[in-house]
Amino acid sequence: AHINEPNCAIKQAIESGKIHQKRYENYLNLIG
Numbered sequence: 001a002h003i004n005e006p007n008c009a010i011k012q013a014i015e016s017g018k019i020h021q022k023r024y025e026n027y028l029n030l031i032g
Contacts, residue, residue, distance in 0.1 A: 005011075013019040 014021055014024050
């Protein structure tokens with residue numbers, strides 16, 4: 001679920017600034 005996956009494209013996008021960290025955190029809360 002894009003949490004502990006190595007080389008995860010979602011995490012790379014966050015680190016590069018393409019996805020806002022807050023949006024990712026909201027996503028994690030949704031999938032619980």
